[in-house]
Amino acid sequence: MAAGAASQLGLRAAGLGRAPASAAWRSVLRVSPRPGVAWRPSRCGSSAAEASATKAEDDSFLQWVLLLIPVTAFGLGTWQVQRRKWKLNLIAELESRVLAEPVPLPADPMELKNLEYRPVKVRGCFDHSKELYMMPRTMVDPVREAREGGLISSSTQSGAYVVTPFHCTDLGVTILVNRGFIPRKKVNPETRQKGQIEGEVDLIGMVRLTETRQPFVPENNPERNHWHYRDLEAMARITGAEPIFIDANFQSTVPGGPIGGQTRVTLRNEHLQYIVTWYGLSAATSYLWFKKFLRGTPGV
Structure with missing residues (x-):
């Protein structure tokens, strides 16, 4: 009996010695095994490598996204360079039209589409009743407009x-003429009878x-x-005129009447400021991007 018990104890001891390491660890950590699931120790080194790879991918994505800014x-900035060229050409064309010699008002209204800001001359009489x-x-001050580039009102x-129908005796048509500016207290024509021109006159105005x-x-x-x-x-x-409109020039002004020359012919050209702004922003952000991602400077 004693020999049999000793033999069984020896076999159990031998069995414990042959038990897998996982069973020993479960015994020490008091972890109960789950049926059908093999227990494996945590792979800390592998998780750290995966986290490092994910961070590298995130940094690479951020790098190319931030590169979009510069x-x-x-x-x-390059687009503003092209816009500035376009604006300078437009200003030059406008100046050439404004300073051109007056031409007779075309009899064909379709020709007027290509004559905006071009001086024309007409002869006829006003119909002040309409x-x-x-x-x-x-009021536009031509001298101040030229100096300040139309940035603010003169x-x-x-x-x-005051827009008045004007019957052109040489063409046999009635057009609309912007005679010029009057203060609000002079809107009523009864307050400016002296300036109501009668009879035939020669006018020069811009289409x-x-x-x-x-x-x-x-x-x-209306x-x-x-x-x-x-x-x-x-x-x-409303007036029975043709849809033809001219701004009378300053020389058409008469005492007591509207002040002519109310055509704003200046264009704002601020594209150079935009060019400096955009190119400056591109240079600054390019430097920061290079310093951060190519030189790897910490804290940037």
């Missing part, structure tokens, strides 16, 4: 432009085309005779 800024008022307006005084209403600009109000933009078709219907 590239986009450079593209916008005046239209474009308001509110501020005057803070509010008023209106202007119709306008479309811009955002935030009120609708025209019933109240308030016009906020040049709608030549509507103006022509």
Whole structure:
């Protein structure tokens, strides 16, 4: 009996010695095995490598996303260079038109589409009984406009432009003439009878085309005779004139009448500032990107 018990104890001891290492660890850690699931020790080194690879991928993605900032800024700067060339050509063309010698007003209205801002000369008489008022307006000072590039209004005084039908005796048609600026207190023609020209006169003015209403600009109000933009078709219907419009020049001004020369012919050209801004932003962000990702400077 004693020998049999000793033999069984020896076999159990031998069995414990042959037990797998995982069983021993479960015994020490008091972890109960789950049926069908093999226990494996944690692979800490592999997880660290995977985390490092993921971080590298994230950094690479961020690197190329941030590179879009200097590239986009450079593209916008180059676009502004092209815009500046276009604007300079437009200004040169506008100046050549404004300074050109006046030509007779064409008999064919279709020719006027290519003559905006071109001086034309007409002869005829005004019909003051059908005046239209474009308001509110501020007076244009040609000298100040040229000096300040049209950045601000030439005057803070509010008023209106007087648009009067003008019958061209040589062409046999009636057109619309913007005689110029009057202060608000002079809108009533009874207050400026001295400036109501009678008889035939010679006029020089710049051709202007119709306008479309811009955002935030009120609708025209023909019933109240308030016009906020040049709608030549509507103006022509009201007055019985042709949809032909000219701005009378400053020399057409008479004592007591509207002040002529109310054509703003200057264009804003701020593209050089935009070029410096965009190229400067591109250079600064390119330097920061190079310092961060190519030189690996910490803390940037």
